[in-house]
Amino acid sequence: MNEKLNALLAQLQPQFAERLVTSEAMREHHGSGESHLPPAWPDAVIMVRSTQEVSDVLAACNEHEVPVIPFGAGSSIEGQIHAPHGGISLDMSAMDAILSVEEADMDCTVQCGVTRQALNEHLRATGLFFPVDLGAHATLGGMAATRASGTTTVRYGSMRDLVLGLTVVMPDGEIIRTGGRARKSSAGYDLTRLMVGSEGTLGVITELTLRLFGIPEASQTAMCSFDSIQEATETVVMALQCGLALNRIELADTLQMQAINRYSRADLPESPTLWVEMTGAAPTVENDMDTFEGLAESARKFERATSAEDASRIWRIRHDALYASRALRPGIKGISTDVCVPISALPSCIGAIQEVIATTSIQAPLVGHVGDGNFHLVLLYDPADEDEIREARHINGSLIKMAIEMGGTCTGEHGVGLGKKAYLPAEHGPALGVMRRIKRALDPQNIMNPGKIFDL
Amino acid sequence: MNEKLNALLAQLQPQFAERLVTSEAMREHHGSGESHLPPAWPDAVIMVRSTQEVSDVLAACNEHEVPVIPFGAGSSIEGQIHAPHGGISLDMSAMDAILSVEEADMDCTVQCGVTRQALNEHLRATGLFFPVDLGAHATLGGMAATRASGTTTVRYGSMRDLVLGLTVVMPDGEIIRTGGRARKSSAGYDLTRLMVGSEGTLGVITELTLRLFGIPEASQTAMCSFDSIQEATETVVMALQCGLALNRIELADTLQMQAINRYSRADLPESPTLWVEMTGAAPTVENDMDTFEGLAESARKFERATSAEDASRIWRIRHDALYASRALRPGIKGISTDVCVPISALPSCIGAIQEVIATTSIQAPLVGHVGDGNFHLVLLYDPADEDEIREARHINGSLIKMAIEMGGTCTGEHGVGLGKKAYLPAEHGPALGVMRRIKRALDPQNIMNPGKIFDL
Structure with a gap:
């Protein structure tokens, strides 16, 4: 050479x-x-x-x-x-x-x-x-x-x-x-x-x-909490089938919400949460958010942004998720998984990997582009700790194997x-x-x- | 072999x-x-x-x-x-x-x-x-x-x-x-x-x-006539920029409308015409068709379907365009051109090819998927007539050359x-x-x- x-x-x-x-x-x-x-x-x-x-x-x-x-x-x-x-x-x-x-x-x-x-x-x-x-x-x-x-x-x-x-x-x-x-x-x-x-x-x-x-002329934002990933996902499926004017629909799991509360000193419900944004003409946005709220009947809390500033505040919470995750273990880097599965497989995929995670010492908060079936676990591990490295790799490999078996892909957006x-x-x-x-x-x-x- | x-x-x-x-x-x-x-x-x-x-x-x-x-x-x-x-x-x-x-x-x-x-x-x-x-x-x-x-x-x-x-x-x-x-x-x-x-x-x-x-839950259909392809296209550009809930937006030229009138014994305006369909939630469809009608201020006639049956009638006219074209010269087969150009180039592309057509004996009515910049001329020629074959080929070749020079493609949907x-x-x-x-x-x-x- x-x-x-x-x-x-x-x-x-x-x-x-x-x-x-x-x-x-x-x-x-x-x-x-x-x-x-x-x-x-x-x-x-x-x-x-x-x-x-x-x-x-x-x-x-x-x-x-x-x-x-x-x-x-x-x-x-x-x-x-x-x-x-x-x-x-x-x-x-x-x-x-x-x-x-x-x-x-x-x-x-x-x-x-x-x-x-x-x-x-x-x-x-x-x-x-x-x-x-x-x-x-x-x-x-x-x-x-x-x-x-x-x-x-x-x-x-x-x-x-x-x-x-x-x-x-x-x-x-x-x-x-x-x-x-x-x-x-x-x-x-x-x-x-x-x-x-x-x-x-x-x-x-x-x-x-x-x-x-x-x-788009108008937008509306909401944030809603569910008792389970299953209920959150079912709401998303219905919203997609109805062809609502979704611009973004994002998911976080319970651990992620705990991390956010800790990072932001907030008092948000610590359970699976959706962020939703509708965009389009004003009557469309209004109508479709009403429809969405109706579909989200299993939500334990549904909070609609009351102003543009309020919408920014709600999206800021989503945006800070990564920093909140990292703050769970300051100084520790995380690697981000990136599988994407058919949306109906999301609850079982997330449930199964959370069982795997529970057998390890790794913390792994989740955020996801739930409308696409793509989600990220931030695997927080100490690169100086051989056990943690092995555990993080095991989680990543297990998740990818499951995702592929469910008809999904090892990478939704990060590449190979x-x-x-x-x-x-x-x-x-x-x-x-x-x-x-x-x-x-x-x-x-x-x-x-x-x-x-x-x-x- | x-x-x-x-x-x-x-x-x-x-x-x-x-x-x-x-x-x-x-x-x-x-x-x-x-x-x-x-x-x-x-x-x-x-x-x-x-x-x-x-x-x-x-x-x-x-x-x-x-x-x-x-x-x-x-x-x-x-x-x-x-x-x-x-x-x-x-x-x-x-x-x-x-x-x-x-x-x-x-x-x-x-x-x-x-x-x-x-x-x-x-x-x-x-x-x-x-x-x-x-x-x-x-x-x-x-x-x-x-x-x-x-x-x-x-x-x-x-x-x-x-x-x-x-x-x-x-x-x-x-x-x-x-x-x-x-x-x-x-x-x-x-x-x-x-x-x-x-x-x-x-x-x-x-x-x-x-x-x-x-x-989609609801749909609305309209048909509107313009004095020029330019005006029709400008209306479409604005509708696209506004992100209206367009499901279809189709164009026919004056000759096509003449052919349709003759074929269907109708009395439609013989000038460039758009068919428009909005689909979505009912308030969206209503709002977006209102917006579209406002954008189409240069239309000389704007007819909104009053019922599902009326919408079917309007779309039947579009659907019959090919048969109407063929009926211009019964027994003669037509070949369909298929260029697709950036939408802003549509009026100049159509204008230029119509000038070429005018120098020949060929009749060539036009319909197009105007929202994509894709249109079809049905070139009606007698395959037993060497002159007409030459003319039809000349038109097709000239059109494709222009389309490519305008950043477009020789085939929008028919293939090579x-x-x-x-x-x-x-x-x-x-x-x-x-x-x-x-x-x-x-x-x-x-x-x-x-x-x-x-x-x-």
């Missing part, structure tokens, strides 16, 4: 000059991200500014057989930006231009390094917004690469649904354009959807054309990276072989983010 | 017996479909009953290098079921079992030969439905293979969006399962979306897991088949090479529907 790497760096140095960095600090920053996994540093970082520069780097890396790892904001949590085989971390964060906004067509084209926050800030005056809403401060390129979603997926879909087209640099440096600006097309293979979720293993996404939506590779054979069976064949066909030298999603 | 074919048929004959058919009538039926293209018969037809039987046939065809063309209802119109290189037409219509309906999860799993009509009939008692609504009597497997859509795509999306998972038989006979029953997943490459729209060139879809939706292959280089550029590499990797013998979408 070293000889090839040196030849590569010598070739790229004149072009990138001070934007090709090999300092320890930069390599460390680009080899850790926000993951719970041990860091794996790249050999060098290149700060690119254009699709053409990405093409230049990839062509050179392909020639010298040096790995390339695309890097956006570093917010991925399954090791997607790690460099287990060394190579070049391709830092896309300077590619942050919003290239066009077409208000009548409700679409925009952005460079991959634009964050969703920056895009929505830019859109503010138009009355439009991009709805994918996740916890992290992430780039849109990274969000596409991991097929990210979040709290509003129940209404608007995930990155899978909202990317109309991409500019992608293929491993040999060829620049392709997938999809387009039409809302739908039946013209050939859906390369856009193939690249979305491929975690940088097939090419580098440099530009995205995204669907936008009008900001390094952290979930071991579970793909059980989830995909022989389909994993088809994925490998595609990888080999499009990246024969295996330079693109090697070792991620699966091994070859 | 003949020797290989004979060896194949000798091998499969004992297994399939009278379900392996080589009669002229069957070959003709399976080699024509509803396409305007000249027929191309397969050498034999095999009526399969199970995924395992499909696997057996594919493994044998792969061994003997004989083409396989999946056949559902034969309703494809771009030659997808034609057999230009001969081979086996794999008739899936007997695979018509509805395998499961999960009401709480709002999904179902069906065999590929189930039609959307049969599925919705089966679902009637559940209060759920499958929303993709196209003109043809098509199978769900065929609809997935061509990435079909239709009038309700503006609300629910197309087959791209509504397939959760697939069972696919790969060209060597391997059976894979893509996706699952989770609403979302970030676990690896999106093989489901790769297979959807691949028109049988990568494998055979044998089972589909589909999203279902609750039947044989009929649109020539346009893919202009639409996809080097991305077409990536599609070919995927095809070669997954079907190295090129047995799956060879010659469709692109040549190798």
Whole structure:
């Protein structure tokens, strides 16, 4: 590797000059991200500014057989930006231009390094917004690469649904354009959807054309507590069947509510809780929240926000859930599970894993995007304690096994990276072989983010 | 070919017996479909009953290098079921079992030969439905293979969006399962979306897991006439930006309205016309139709349905548009164009193609799924008249060229088949090479529907 790497760096140095960095600090920053996994540093970082520069780097890396790892904001949590085989971390964060906004067509084209926050800030005056809403401060390129979603997926879909087209640099440096600006097309293979979720293993996404939506006229928020996860889930199922104007519907379990009370010095009911937001025209929002309250007849408490400020207060509680979880064991990091199951399987899945958790010393509060059947347990464990590590791994593995048996997936929105590779054979069976064949066909030298999603 | 074919048929004959058919009538039926293209018969037809039987046939065809063309209802119109290189037409219509309906999860799993009509009939008692609504009597497997859509795509999306998972038989006979029953997943490459729209060139879809939706409580229909396509389109853009509860929004041009008046002996305004349907809760539908009427201030006539029967009458007019078009020149077949453009480009695209049409002797009424930017011109020409053939081709080619230049696609919902292959280089550029590499990797013998979408 070293000889090839040196030849590569010598070739790229004149072009990138001070934007090709090999300092320890930069390599460390680009080899850790926000993951719970041990860091794996790249050999060098290149700060690119254009699709053409990405093409230049990839062509050179392909020639010298040096790995390339695309890097956006570093917010991925399954090791997607790690460099287990060394190579070049391709830092896309300077590619942050919003290239066009077409208000009548409700679409925009952005460079991959634009964050969703920056895009929505830019859109503010138009009355439009991009709805994918996740916890992290992430780039849109990274969000596409991991097929990210979040709290509003129940209404608007995930990155899978909202990317109309991409500019992608293929491993040999060829620049392709997938999809387009039409809302739908039946013209050939859906390369856009193939690249979305491929975690940088097939090419580098440099530009995205995204669907936008009008900001709804009105919204209403409520929070309600149930005696059981089962009752909460049944209410959600009915709301989905009725096609209510749900924008978000989020779940927390009893332990999470206890953590929130402790963190926020609040006095909320310590039992399974739903947060609900309806958005749309004012009469719709009013009607649908009334309907929802009727459906939630098993709720022991139903609190409707009385003002925009009150709604913010209620959502702040949900937002603080992660901090509240961490505060259960200060100084201890947590890893977040990410299974997604058919919604009817949620109560049995959660019940069964809570039984497993009860046999361990681990605390694991739960929040979930219940409308999608996706939930996160924050497994709080001491990385210096071998027993706790083993217990946390056991819980994670048991949960994933159950989820897959129930027709679900090991990862609803975080992606595979390094952290979930071991579970793909059980989830995909022989389909994993088809994925490998595609990888080999499009990246024969295996330079693109090697070792991620699966091994070859 | 003949020797290989004979060896194949000798091998499969004992297994399939009278379900392996080589009669002229069957070959003709399976080699024509509803396409305007000249027929191309397969050498034999095999009526399969199970995924395992499909696997057996594919493994044998792969061994003997004989083409396989999946056949559902034969309703494809771009030659997808034609057999230009001969081979086996794999008739899936007997695979018509509805395998499961999960009401709480709002999904179902069906065999590929189930039609959307049969599925919705089966679902009637559940209060759920499958929303993709196209003109043809098509199978769900065929609809997935061509990435079909239709009038309700503006609300629910197309087959791209509504397939959760697939069972696919790969060209060597391997059976894979893509996706699952989770609403979302970030676990690896999106093989489901790769297979959807691949028109049988990568494998055979044998089972589909589909999203279902609750039947909305209420609906309202209106029909309104404008002085120009521009005004009609502007109204649609505003309605989309407002996020109104549109279920369908359809457009017809002046010639189409003249044809409808003649066919139905009606007295409708002969100018660009929109059909609109809102669905949802009763207050939503009422409110959103009021809003729409306000947005449609440039309409010269706005007629709101006064009852369910009246709504049916209004939609019957839209439904009869194709028959009305054909009645403009009785006995003459029409070919249907299928471009899809960013919605803001619709008026200029339609205006420009109408100028081209005016220089020919062709009549070409227009209907469109205006909310998606997808429209169809029915090009009425006499296939015995060389001049008219040339003119019709010129119109179709000019329209596609314009649509692609405007950021659109040559086909919004009909697929490529044989009929649109020539346009893919202009639409996809080097991305077409990536599609070919995927095809070669997954079907190295090129047995799956060879010659469709692109040549190798």
